[in-house]
Amino acid sequence: MHIDKVSHRFLRLIAAAAAAISLLQAPVAMAQPVAGLPDFTQIVEKTDPAVVNIRTTATVPVRNFGGNGDPYDMFRWFFGPDFNPGGQGAPGPRGRQQQPQQPQAPQEERTVPRGVGSGFFISNDGYILTNAHVVDEATDIFVTLSDGREFKAKLIGSDARTDVALVKIDSDQNITPLDIGDPKLLRKGQWVLAIGSPFGLESTVTAGIVSATGRDTGEYLPFIQTDVAVNPGNSGGPLINLNGEVVGINSQIISRSGGFMGISLAIPIDEAMQVVDQLRATGHVTRGRIGVQIGEVSKEVADAIGLSKAEGALVSMVEPDGPADKAGVEAGDVIIKFNKQPITRWSDLPRIVGQVKPGTESSLEVWRKGRARTLKVTVAQMEDGNAAATDSESTESAAPAQTNALGLAVTELTAEARERLRVRGGVLVQSAEGAAASAGLTQGDVILALNDQDVTSPSQFNQLVSGLDTSRAAALLVRRGDQTQWVAVQPAK
Structure with a gap:
């Protein structure tokens, strides 16, 4: 009897163990095979010889304390050129005596070393692409190839706006340029590689995803x-697809520490090659350039002015007598196309216009008062430091006005102010409260405007406000200084 109980208990233990094993094995049997990670070795072998290390030097003046025969030269370096401990000569500041002028030594x-970066060959005749900030203010540029050869490079040109620079070495032996890919084919999640010299560590390969x-x-x-x-030193190196x-x-890189934190940014190669x-x-x-200042179109403003999507570039200021002004562009217009290219984000416009050769007549489609209009504009050349300026309006005082449903009290804009602002209508805000504030x-x-209606007088404006949904x-076209902006305001019920 005792043996039977033991045997029965033993059989139950075996059955329980078998069930546990089957449960452990079940997920493994049901799981799908895991896809293997890509092997980057062949890609690296192909592309690594095209990537170079770039180091730059700069010439700096040497402060030679006392080298001109003046023992107090070092003190003047710290305390200013008028420092004098009381020597001979004419009285100096604060009653001090100035020393006789000593002849200056040359x-x-x-x-000195200035910095390190990376680059890569784009042609077999020695042209190398890198970042403008890598070679900026460099006296000499030295390029080290993956096989250890070093060359002194010549700066062909650089463009600070895109951060692209082109340098060249005089060698036509064993130069392997990289093939140029199409960044428009990139998709989120695709594998990419970076090769460069982080912290001066040449030919370093890292991998990740888009x-x-x-x-x-x-x-x-x-x-x-x-x-x-x-990381620092990778700048100018290539981002490579599979x-x-x-x-x-x-x-x-976007970082709070100065080192890599998981977010790095690369210039699309198609944009760089145009430069x-x-x-x-x-x-x-x-x-x-066409002479406008632009901003983003918010969803509230797009709804109020009848745009189907919050896209385009909102014109906040038109340069007087500039290309856009001559073409008929007005502050408050939304530029939705340039040369038939849609302006999805406001930042698309400067890039698209910048690629057009100065002197070219182009088409410009703007959204104004509920419909699209096509204008012709002749593109001008962008100059460094070019800026448009307009006079700012004055805020002449007027008799107190009644506050309307938007929380605004407005008064007449004088003829002088309209002429100065180059506007045909408009009203001056005397006070703002509630939703407007x-x-x-x-x-x-x-x-200047309410939704798709021009504002001509305080009475007309208040009448438009009284009929708002x-x-x-509601969208108000507001001028402040030399800037014009659509502002969404919810009327009071």
Whole structure:
């Protein structure tokens, strides 16, 4: 009897163990095979010889304390040129005696290391692409190839706006250029490689995925965002796809520590090559301009002015007598197409216009008062430091006005102010409260339009406000200084 109980208990233990084993094995049997990670060795073998290390030097003056025969020269370096401990000569500041002027010795100079970066060959005749900030202010540029050969390079040209530079070495032996890929084919999640010299460590390979494309950071170009490890020294190196083609130039990292934190940005190679063509031909880049200042179109403003999508570039200021002004562009217009190319983001416009040769007549499609209009504009050449300026309006005082449903009290805009602002109508904000104040309006602003209606007088404006649909925000075209902006304001019920 005792043996039977033991046997029965033993059989139950075996059955329980078998069930546990089957449960452990069940997920393994049901799981799908895991795809293997890509092998990058062949890509690296193909592309690594095209990547170079770039180091730069700079010539700086040497401060030679006492080298001109003046023992107090070092003190003047710290305390200013008028420092005098009380020697001979004419009275100096604070009653001190100035020393007789000593003959100045020639200022010495010395060459110091300036920085390191990366680059890559784009042709077999020695042209190398890198970042402009890698070679900026360099006296000499030295290029080290993957096989250890070092050359002194010549700067062909650089463009600070895109952060692209072109340098060249005089060698036609064993130069392997990278194949140029198409960054427009990149998709989120695709594998990419970076090769460069982080912290001076030459020919370092890192891998990751594409995190985003067309990343707008407010700069001239949209970036390719990746999680590839990029650190100081990687700048100017290539971003490579799994076909072994260069699709970008590693340019920036977003970091709170100064080192890699998982976000790196690369210049799309197609944008860079457009710059290279001009640098190679002339050594500099010529861009087009039309003379407008622009901003983003918000969804509330798009709904209020009848745009189907919150896209385009909102014109906040038109340069007087500039190309856009001559073409009939007005502040408050939304530019939705340029040369039939849609303006999806406001930052698309400067890049598209910049690629047009100055002197070219182009088409410009704007959204104004509920419909699209096509204008002809002759593109001008962008000059460094070019800026348009207009006179700011005055805020003449007037008799108190009644506050309307938007929280605004407005008064007449004088003829003198209209002439100065170059506007045909408009009213002057005397006070703003409630919804208008919350939207940012303030005394002295000038209101030029309400939704798709021009504002001509205080009475007409208040009448338009009284007829607004209180279930949706109204769009006010507001002029402040030399800037014009659509502002969404919710009328009070």
